[in-house]
Amino acid sequence: xxxxxxxxxxxxSLLALAQARETRARLMAAHGLPEExxxxxxxxxxxxxxxxxxxxQAGGKGLFTKELEEAIYAGEVDFAVHSSxxxxxxxxxxxxxxxxxxxxxxxxxxxxxxxKKIMDLPEGAVVGSSSLRRQALIRRMRPxxxxxxxxxxxQTRLRKLDEGVxxxxxxxxxxxxRLGLTEVIxxxxxxxxxxxxxxxxxxxxxxxxxxxxxxxxxxxxxHRSTGQALACERAFLAALDGSCRTPIAGHxxxxxxxxxxxxxxxxxxxxxxxxxxxxxxxxxxxxxxxxAGEEVRARAGEKFFEGWV
Numbered sequence: 001x002x003x004x005x006x007x008x009x010x011x012x013s014l015l016a017l018a019q020a021r022e023t024r025a026r027l028m029a030a031h032g033l034p035e036e037x038x039x040x041x042x043x044x045x046x047x048x049x050x051x052x053x054x055x056x057q058a059g060g061k062g063l064f065t066k067e068l069e070e071a072i073y074a075g076e077v078d079f080a081v082h083s084s085x086x087x088x089x090x091x092x093x094x095x096x097x098x099x100x101x102x103x104x105x106x107x108x109x110x111x112x113x114x115x116k117k118i119m120d121l122p123e124g125a126v127v128g129s130s131s132l133r134r135q136a137l138i139r140r141m142r143p144x145x146x147x148x149x150x151x152x153x154x155q156t157r158l159r160k161l162d163e164g165v166x167x168x169x170x171x172x173x174x175x176x177x178r179l180g181l182t183e184v185i186x187x188x189x190x191x192x193x194x195x196x197x198x199x200x201x202x203x204x205x206x207x208x209x210x211x212x213x214x215x216x217x218x219x220x221x222x223h224r225s226t227g228q229a230l231a232c233e234r235a236f237l238a239a240l241d242g243s244c245r246t247p248i249a250g251h252x253x254x255x256x257x258x259x260x261x262x263x264x265x266x267x268x269x270x271x272x273x274x275x276x277x278x279x280x281x282x283x284x285x286x287x288x289x290x291x292a293g294e295e296v297r298a299r300a301g302e303k304f305f306e307g308w309v
Contacts, residue, residue: 009072009079011045012042016081018178024038024040027220031217041071064083073094078207079206081203081204082206091206098206099221099223100203102223104201107196108170108173109171110170113164113166114168115186118142118145124145126148126168127169129149129169133197133247133266135247137247138270139271196249198237202229228252237250237293248265263276263277263292264276277292
């Protein structure tokens with residue numbers, strides 16, 4: 001019998017809170033529990049505090065998870081809800097990704113002010129993005145554009161557009177859908193031209209290894225095929241030492257017991273890239289991702305990665 005509310009750790013942005021509320025709603029439905037059986041605990045992370053430089057310069061993806069993981073260790077929260085693309089490939093000792101929610105649309109969305117599509121922007125137009133992957137893909141599409149670092153949550157970036165800081169930006173379609181802001185989208189980017197980040201569109205839950213109470217609760221909402229897809233994508237990242245310093249795209253699709261994967265690595269200026277594809281059993285997701293990463297790394301050669309770190 002539950003004696004106290006389960007405490008859900010989350011970042012404090014509107015998007016992060018929406019993801020935590022979605023997790024709570026799924027747990028309520030799965031277990032027939034009232035809202036008061038769960039407490040959402042917002043926690044400010046280093047990544048939220050640092051807004052004047054890129055994540056690569058500030059220290060990488062762990063900036064969005066460190067304080068949440070410390071709260072799990074300390075028993076201040078029972079588990080934490082994350083955007084999967086924010087998660088480092090190596091987790092701290094004693095913690096695990098214990099559940100994934102059903103994945104949203106993985107595509108990126110363009111929000112343009114000077115034009116509705118990237119290809120229609122005037123030469124030299126400013127496009128803002130904090131993602132090295134998006135920056136590299138924009139430069140690959142339109143090397144004439146001025147691509148600038150664009151930090152902040154969704155609302156901050158939209159405000160910067162309105163203030164004229166940039167004439168366009170790219171955000172995850174999934175995040176805009178979860179926030180009910182799809183009306184701001186002027187174009188949805190094709191996955192073929194603009195492949196997503198590993199983990200994009202997927203919410204993951206991190207908890208203590210061995211916490212049977214939490215594990216049993218989360219098992220009821222775990223979406224197996226999303227977890228398999230993410231196992232492949234995260235293994236691809238790990239094989240490439242993936243971090244916020246590396247422009248990497250990767251997307252695995254599960255169809256029944258089968259998995260297909262497409263991966264891409266680029267130089268930050270978007271002038272060079274290597275693609276890879278793989279297929280196999282969904283049960284072998286992590287191995288497929290690892291081999292794809294090792295294959296594309298060997299084909300690109302170590303010189304390709306010079307300057308990434």
